[in-house]
Amino acid sequence: MKLSKYILLGSIISLLIIIGCKKQSSFEEKRDDVLSELNLAIENAEEQGKYKCCIEPACTMCYLGHWLWKDGSCYCDDMIKEGKMDKVCPECKKGIEEGLCSSTEPCDLESGENFRAIDE
Numbered sequence: 001m002k003l004s005k006y007i008l009l010g011s012i013i014s015l016l017i018i019i020g021c022k023k024q025s026s027f028e029e030k031r032d033d034v035l036s037e038l039n040l041a042i043e044n045a046e047e048q049g050k051y052k053c054c055i056e057p058a059c060t061m062c063y064l065g066h067w068l069w070k071d072g073s074c075y076c077d078d079m080i081k082e083g084k085m086d087k088v089c090p091e092c093k094k095g096i097e098e099g100l101c102s103s104t105e106p107c108d109l110e111s112g113e114n115f116r117a118i119d120e
Helices: 002-021 027-047 076-081 090-097
Strands: none
Touching: none
């Protein structure tokens, strides 16, 4: 009985030491992990045909549900093709201003009546 108590106590102490010695991740490491997971999720949505972003790298705003679509999808490229420039997310508009357009249609901020720069 005494031996099993010592084995149990030793196991608990070993576990606590392992947990206590586990390296704490820095903010940068945590951020990189989160961004990697987000980019992987966006890539998966692209493969499923649910993410049709007009900039490269793809926006994150739409995936996170901060624009018109709430299900991890993006249809900004479709909106450009349909001439619905007012439905292109602000992150994509900013990316277009910065020359990141990857649409099959011209990404011209001046072409749509409602398609204007974010800062206006």
